[in-house]
Amino acid sequence: MSRIAYFGPAGTFTEQAARRLAAGRELVPMETIPAALTAVRKGEAEMACVPVENSVEGPVTATLDGLAEDSPLVAVAEALLPVHFTVLTRPDVDTIRTVASHPHALAQVRNWLERNLPEATAVAASSTAAAAVAVCDGEYDAAVTAPVAAQTYPLRVLAEGVADVPDARTRFLLLSPPGPQPEPTGADRTSIVASTANRTGALAELLTELASRGINLTRLDARPIKGNFGFYRFFLDFEGHVAEARVGDALAALKRRCDVRFLGSHPRADGVRATVGATATDSDFADATRWVQAVRNGEQA
Ligand SMILES: O=C(O)C(=O)C[C@]1(C(=O)O)C=C[C@@H](O)C=C1
Numbered sequence: 001m002s003r004i005a006y007f008g009p010a011g012t013f014t015e016q017a018a019r020r021l022a023a024g025r026e027l028v029p030m031e032t033i034p035a036a037l038t039a040v041r042k043g044e045a046e047m048a049c050v051p052v053e054n055s056v057e058g059p060v061t062a063t064l065d066g067l068a069e070d071s072p073l074v075a076v077a078e079a080l081l082p083v084h085f086t087v088l089t090r091p092d093v094d095t096i097r098t099v100a101s102h103p104h105a106l107a108q109v110r111n112w113l114e115r116n117l118p119e120a121t122a123v124a125a126s127s128t129a130a131a132a133v134a135v136c137d138g139e140y141d142a143a144v145t146a147p148v149a150a151q152t153y154p155l156r157v158l159a160e161g162v163a164d165v166p167d168a169r170t171r172f173l174l175l176s177p178p179g180p181q182p183e184p185t186g187a188d189r190t191s192i193v194a195s196t197a198n199r200t201g202a203l204a205e206l207l208t209e210l211a212s213r214g215i216n217l218t219r220l221d222a223r224p225i226k227g228n229f230g231f232y233r234f235f236l237d238f239e240g241h242v243a244e245a246r247v248g249d250a251l252a253a254l255k256r257r258c259d260v261r262f263l264g265s266h267p268r269a270d271g272v273r274a275t276v277g278a279t280a281t282d283s284d285f286a287d288a289t290r291w292v293q294a295v296r297n298g299e300q301a
Contacts, residue, residue: 005036005045011129011152017079017172018049033062054170074264077174084163088155089142100131101144111164184241191263209253213246214277239274241265245285
């Protein structure tokens with residue numbers, strides 16, 4: 001059976017996403033996001049499931065940095081999970097002095113903690129489930145976890161449905177080594193990382209290549225190129241599939257301008273169909289290509 005590495009341990013939100021994206025496969029928990037990616041790069045797992053962005057806290061930087069460096073991986077599927085938390089403690093604890101969780105989770109319950117556990121010190125853990133393990137081990141008094149962790153660990157539920165922002169969501173990717181792309185569906189997302197020269201207008205030029213081909217951007221993040229202060233990589237997600245003419249044409253234009261790493265084209269979890277700019281459909285591109293060929297052949301009408 002194929003192995004899917006996921007950002008664990010058992011009981012993370014990522015485990016739930018992996019169950020949805022890779023049902024029936026063997027799920028292997030990894031302590032960190034880089035470890036999950038490395039398992040795929042070393043051939044120890046076929047694919048990896050990791051979080052990529054949260055609607056409150058934004059990008060999961062370990063995932064972005066891990067995708068920009070080392071051998072390429074591509075996203076073949078995504079899942080979008082609603083995020084509300086359960087606060088767990090040991091049955092023997094009566095005063096909560098420390099509360100641990102993943103930094104993304106702590107940021108999403110900051111107001112709740114101020115109101116309900118004002119005396120408690122928040123401590124960063126490697127994941128929500130790692131915080132639950134640390135509470136079991138007596139390291140901390142409480143953990144902010146995924147609801148499923150209440151079934152995974154022998155802890156007492158202090159609060160449920162905790163979220164400062166209602167309707168918060170996290171998006172997760174299923175990543176594999178480069179290979180055949182999932183078929184286009186009309187509701188796809190393409191992701192790239194682009195490293196431009198540091199000069200006036202370089203980013204604007206990249207964005208114009210997309211805009212002028214009628215491509216709608218869905219995310220733009222910048223991450224520093226480590227060891228080179230002031231230099232950045234840009235992570236771009238946009239609507240459409242590499243198999244579509246406007247996307248292929250835009251990627252070729254970007255490649256001429258800068259260093260581009262393709263991070264995959266896959267169906268969107270929310271099923272939102274791509275808005276295709278006027279004159280940017282596949283048949284518009286095919287007509288234009290035929291016309292150029294006719295000109296070259298001296299056949300222009
Ligand atoms: O720690 C977990 O449970 C995770 O799956 C990670 C993660 C994240 O990186 O954003 C996933 C969803 C929540 O937003 C909080 C934490």
